[in-house]
Amino acid sequence: MTPRAPEGSRGRIPKVPFWAQILLGLVLGVLLGWLARSGDIAGLGAALTKTGEIFVQLLKLAVAPLVFFAIMVSITNLRNVHNAARLATRTLLWFMATSLIAVAIGLLIGVLTNPGSGTGLSAKDAAKPEESGSWLDFLTGIIPTDVITPFTELQVLQIVFMAAVAGVAALKLGEKAAPLLAVGESVLALLQKALWWIIRLAPIGTIGLIGTAIKDYGWDLLGRYATFTADIYIGCALVLFGVYPLLLTTVAKVNPLQFFRGAWPAIQLAFVSRSSVGTMPLTQKVTERLGVPKEYASFAVPFGSTTKMDGCASVYPAIAAIFIGEFYGVPLGVREYLLIVFVSVIGSAATAGLTGATVMLTLTLSTLGLPLAGVGLLLAIDPILDMMRTATNVAGQSVIPLLVSAREGILDRDKYGSARGAELDAFEPEVQPAAAA
Numbered sequence: 001m002t003p004r005a006p007e008g009s010r011g012r013i014p015k016v017p018f019w020a021q022i023l024l025g026l027v028l029g030v031l032l033g034w035l036a037r038s039g040d041i042a043g044l045g046a047a048l049t050k051t052g053e054i055f056v057q058l059l060k061l062a063v064a065p066l067v068f069f070a071i072m073v074s075i076t077n078l079r080n081v082h083n084a085a086r087l088a089t090r091t092l093l094w095f096m097a098t099s100l101i102a103v104a105i106g107l108l109i110g111v112l113t114n115p116g117s118g119t120g121l122s123a124k125d126a127a128k129p130e131e132s133g134s135w136l137d138f139l140t141g142i143i144p145t146d147v148i149t150p151f152t153e154l155q156v157l158q159i160v161f162m163a164a165v166a167g168v169a170a171l172k173l174g175e176k177a178a179p180l181l182a183v184g185e186s187v188l189a190l191l192q193k194a195l196w197w198i199i200r201l202a203p204i205g206t207i208g209l210i211g212t213a214i215k216d217y218g219w220d221l222l223g224r225y226a227t228f229t230a231d232i233y234i235g236c237a238l239v240l241f242g243v244y245p246l247l248l249t250t251v252a253k254v255n256p257l258q259f260f261r262g263a264w265p266a267i268q269l270a271f272v273s274r275s276s277v278g279t280m281p282l283t284q285k286v287t288e289r290l291g292v293p294k295e296y297a298s299f300a301v302p303f304g305s306t307t308k309m310d311g312c313a314s315v316y317p318a319i320a321a322i323f324i325g326e327f328y329g330v331p332l333g334v335r336e337y338l339l340i341v342f343v344s345v346i347g348s349a350a351t352a353g354l355t356g357a358t359v360m361l362t363l364t365l366s367t368l369g370l371p372l373a374g375v376g377l378l379l380a381i382d383p384i385l386d387m388m389r390t391a392t393n394v395a396g397q398s399v400i401p402l403l404v405s406a407r408e409g410i411l412d413r414d415k416y417g418s419a420r421g422a423e424l425d426a427f428e429p430e431v432q433p434a435a436a437a
Helices: 018-038 042-080 084-113 135-140 156-200 202-224 226-250 256-273 276-289 294-307 310-327 334-346 358-368 372-379 382-408 413-417
Strands: none
Touching: 018 042, 018 202, 018 256, 042 084, 042 156, 042 202, 042 276, 042 294, 084 226, 084 294, 084 310, 084 334, 084 382, 156 202, 156 276, 156 294, 202 256, 202 382, 226 256, 226 310, 226 382, 256 276, 256 382, 256 413, 276 294, 276 382, 294 382, 310 334, 310 358, 310 372, 310 382, 334 358, 358 372, 372 382
16 A cells, blocks of 8 residues: 655655755856857846846855854854964964975976967057055054954954954953854854845746856857866866865764865855855854864854965966966966965965955966966966865865864864765754743
């Protein structure tokens, strides 16, 4: 006898998994972008552009307060962690070590493939970027001139600086700062809840972002940048699927496949949103579900979301510098390669977790003495590159806390072993019930 379906399930529309929604968004974005370009449908193109812009703007709207309160609260949470100073130091050292490996991979790929040769581009395709970075700007730009401008102009490094100062000061004040910390934790929970609603819009945002990229650039442009695009994707893939699994196997002594099962929701969201900071709440959730203690993850992940950028700050500027050097006929030698390594390892915080890596690239070019106008050659293709770069960034922001936790003996290996890719609802911030009167 055939069992009857539960009464409440009759006529119910089956729920589409989040990963399937993202995939559907990618496919629809490509199709609608192609249709808007080939059919020259102005209305469709404008709709795609506006959809993508609104999604990115919603993410950026939450960035400034989210970064401030996440960093401040995460620093104060270190008071609950044994050997907090050692954990913070080891986290930073692993950030630098993996950046060194990533930039070495980028340099090797760039030297072997000559990405700047035979592109068919000319000097008229180059243009100096609106944003640029220099070591003086990087060092002096960390300290804000007032407390308002960093939030209105989205100066993430300055926001991180103020949040770090506030967090350390709160630690020193102790109980006197308890009311402020309670407010900070409440505001952070509110922001994470609001950002969660934005994350749910990612499939729609994907349609707009991918569709706009196809509409604006088409397949012809991709062909002109074929070698460069392949270099970035291959370099990031080697870091994401080669370096990280190797470190998880040899250093943390864990199964790397388990990592991808648990962290995949954050990696796929990073790919489509192109924002490490926008993905931060989900990155922290998956990191905790992989067995990293919450007190440590709440420090390491926000810190990494603004400073740990293996895709944007290591692989990309290394290959891009070689591309631009070849385009302008400027030979790069061992000295220049060492400078690229130095900039990538020390200056990665310049990317600050936002979409795009223009500031980091201009910092690298200015250090090497290459024309900043070369950045204009790469801006057209940047959105497509940024998806893979950001996915690599976010994976690294979860891998490093795992490595440190394993080395310190605080990783919950049973929890790690049971981690699986879950539907988005499983990661949604919990709403605490109101206390009874």
